[in-house]
Amino acid sequence: MGPNTGVRCNTSWHFNASLIEDILPEMEKFWPDLLEPSSPKFWNYEWTKHGTCAAKSESLNSEHKYFGKALELYHKFDLNSVLLKNQIVPSEKHYTLEDVEEAITSAYGVKPKIQCVHPGQSALKIEK
Structure with a gap:
């Protein structure tokens, strides 16, 4: 994700996928x-x-820097491995919010902000 001020900071600065074309496969x-x-x-x-x-x-003043940093952080913090160590993996099994929070908190020392999206709901409607 990223900084969240509750508003869009510069609505005239439109997303342009061609500016991150070299990292699109990784994205x-x-x-x-x-x-x-x-x-x-x-x-x-x-x-x-x-x-x-x-x-x-x-350090984040372009699309490429922003998305590149997000990918760098994804690899650095390796959340998937943390969840796997706690037997939390994609499956038909359900996990409690507490189990997920505890796994993340114990690994990183901070309580995560977790948002769930119902399959019929657009992820774009999560934040107001």
Whole structure:
């Protein structure tokens, strides 16, 4: 995700997928839109809502820097391995919110913000 001020920081700074063309295969693999896999709407939303706010920092002041940093952090913190160590894996089994929170808190020392999206609901409607 990214910085969240509750508003879109620069609505005139539109998402342009061609600016991250070289990292698109990695984006599709590690930060996909699970509800609409063939659509760039999710990344557009993330850039407009969070990236344009993060861009106030020189180290994140372009789409490429913002999404590149997100991928770098994904690999650095390796959440999938943390969940796997706690036997939390994609399956038909249900896990409690407490189990997921505890696994993440014990690994990173912070309580995570977890948002769930019903399969029939658009992820873009989560944050107001």
